[in-house]
Amino acid sequence: MNLKQLASELGLSPTTVSRALNGYPEVSEATRLRVTEAARHYNYRPNTQAKRLATGRAMAIGHIIPLSTRHEIVNPVFADFIAGAGEVYARAGYDMVLTIVPDSDEERAYREVHSKGNVDGIIVHGPKVHDARLPLLEELGLPFVVHGRSLGADPGYSWVDVNNTRAFERATSFLLDLGHRRIALVNGIETMDFAARRRHGFERALAARGLAADPALMVAGEMTEVQGHDAARGMLDLPDPPTAFLTASFLSAMGVRRALWERDMRMGRDVSIVTHDDELGYLRNGTDEPIFTATRSSVREAGRRCAAMLLRRIETGTSAPETDLMEATLVVGASTGPAPRRPDLID
C-alpha cells in the first residue's frame, strides 16, 4: 500500500493524505481522522527511500568503524556506546548506519558517505591525538560529534567526553593519600587521545606532590587481561616494585589481579589497584560493593549524549560547537588500602 493507493481509496489527493499524516494544519480534523484511521487499517507506512529523496534528509546517522584487528569495534566499549546512541536514534526515528572500513580506506569512506548522502551526520569514534578526521569532516561540512576529544586539533568541533585527566589525577591523588609512592600506570595506547590525557592526569597528580613518574612503571598498549597481567608481572619483579596500579580498563585490572594471585599477594593489602570503569553491561565491577576501586563513567550514557547532541545540531542547524564534559565518580572498592610499609623500613 502506497500513498497514491491510500489516497484513491479515500477519494482524496495524495497531497491531502500526506499532509494529514504529517500533521500539517491545512487539513480539517475530520479528514485527518479519516486518513489516520485508514492508514492504520491498511497498515500504511511511507516508503523510507521516497521520503528521504523528497525531503533531502537521510534520517540516519553514520558510524564509521575502521576495521583494525586491534581497535575500535572489537573494543569492548563499543557495544555499550552503540547501545546508548541507538536508544536515542530509535526514539527520534533515525536509523543508525555502521560502516566497517579497512583502515586505509577511512578517509575515502567519510567522503563517500557524504557525497552519497546517506547520513545526516556522523559520530567520530576513538579520536587520536591530532586526529586527521576532524579537519576532513569540517571541510566536508557534514555535521558531526566526537566521542572524546583530540589534543592538538582545531577546537571548533563538538564533543562529549569524560574528564580523563581529572579522573586519573584524582585516582592518583587517592593512592598518594593512602601513602603509595610507587604507583604504576597501565594505560591504553597513548596515540589515543583519552590515553594521553589519562597519563597527563597521572603525571600531574604526582608532580603536585613533587614526584616524578618512573618510566619503568608506565606501560601503554591494548587494554586486555593479558596486558595487565604481563605488565604487572614485569613490574613486580623490579627491585623497587610498585605498591599500587592504576589501570585504564577493567580487563587490565583483572590481569593485574591475576599477577598478584600468582605470587600470593593480596589485592588491597599488599598491592592496591584502581581502574577506570566504563560500566559495561557484561563487565560489571561487582554488584553491591565494587570489586575494584574505580573512576567510573558510563559509556552507554556517553553514547546517549553524543547521539542527542548530534541530532539537536542537525535539527536546529546550529554550527557553534557544543561540548559536554562528564566527570567520572571515584568509587571505593576492596582493591585499595594503605601502602604497606616497606619491609626494609620495619623497625
Add this chain to the structure above:
Amino acid sequence: MNLKQLASELGLSPTTVSRALNGYPEVSEATRLRVTEAARHYNYRPNTQAKRLATGRAMAIGHIIPLSTRHEIVNPVFADFIAGAGEVYARAGYDMVLTIVPDSDEERAYREVHSKGNVDGIIVHGPKVHDARLPLLEELGLPFVVHGRSLGADPGYSWVDVNNTRAFERATSFLLDLGHRRIALVNGIETMDFAARRRHGFERALAARGLAADPALMVAGEMTEVQGHDAARGMLDLPDPPTAFLTASFLSAMGVRRALWERDMRMGRDVSIVTHDDELGYLRNGTDEPIFTATRSSVREAGRRCAAMLLRRIETGTSAPETDLMEATLVVGASTGPAPRRPDLID
C-alpha cells in the same frame, strides 16, 4: 554534482551517463571512458536515496537489537559478529542498519522495518528456543538469516551456527577421558537456543558413559565473570565438589579461576576448566599456548558467513533454505589435567 549536471557537462543524456557508469553494454567504450573519467574528476557519486527509490533495493541489511539491559548488544559477542558481517557488507556495497528497540517493541520493529522498506534483509540475533521471530519474518516475506538456530521452530529457514551440541559433547568427553566424573556446567541462559544445545551435548556425553548430570552441578545465567565465580564458589563447597568445570564463556571461566585462586586450588591440577571461546578480539584466550582448554569458534567468522549467505540469497532470490554448521575445534591449554584422585581413596 548530480547525474543531470554531469550529463550536461559531458553533452550527453542522463540515460547514457547512467548506463556508462553502471556497465551496460549499449554504450561505446569511448564514451564510457569519457564518462568515468568525468565522474572521477567531478567526484560524482550517485545519490543513495534516489538510487534506492529507482531500483527498489535498499542496499542495506538490518540488525534489530532488543534493548535488554541484559542481553544482545551488551553481549561481548555482538561487537565481533558485527565486525565480521560489516566487512562483507562493505565489500558488497551494502549498508548495515542497526535498530535498537525496547524488548516490548521488537515485533513492531520487524514489521516496520519491512513496510518502510529500508532494508533488503535481516540478520536475526540470539535465537531462543521456539523463537517467535522466525514465523513472523517468514510471514512478512523478508529475507533473513539466523545466527544460530531455534529448537522447535519450523525448520524452513536459513542459518549459520556453531555445532554447540557436538562442541560441548566433545569437551565433556575430553574431561571424562581425563578421569573426571564430577563435572560442572556453567551455562548461558537456557531459553537461548545455543545454551539449550550446549546443555544437551553435555548431558549426552555423560549419558554415553552411563552417567547422569547432577542438577547441583549445573547453573545457567548471564555469562559474566561474577557468574563463574559465584557458581564455582558454591559448588566447591559441596560435599562432593566438581573436579572440572565446563563454562560457556571466557568471562565465566575467568570467574571460576578466581574462585579457585581464592581457595588456593591450582587450575589444571586440582580442578580443570574447559570453556567455549568465541575468539573475541579483546578477550583472547592467550597468545601462544591457550590459557584455557577450549572449544573454539570464531564469532567474527560467523558474522562473515551470515552476511555472505544473506546477500547471496537476496541477490539470487533463492528461497530454499541454506544452512552452515561450523564445527568448533577443541584446543588444549593449561587449564585441564587428569582428575585428582579423591583424597579419601588414596591408599
Add this chain to the structure above:
DNA sequence: CCGGACATTCAAAGCGGTTTGGATGCCAAC
C-alpha cells in the same frame, strides 16, 4: 450583493536516479 479572508483541497512539479521504448546513423546483404 460583492469582495476579501479563510479553510480546505488538489494538480503538478520536483527530489535524483533507472529503465522502457524508441530514434538515428551506418553498414552488409540481397
Add this chain to the structure above:
DNA sequence: GTTGGCATCCAAACCGCTTTGAATGTCCGG
C-alpha cells in the same frame, strides 16, 4: 537501391513521497 541488423544514444516515464501554487467553496464585513 532497399532492407534489416546493429551499435549508440536519447526523451520520457517511473519509483513514492513532499511541497508549491492555485482552485474551490464558505463566511463575514461593508
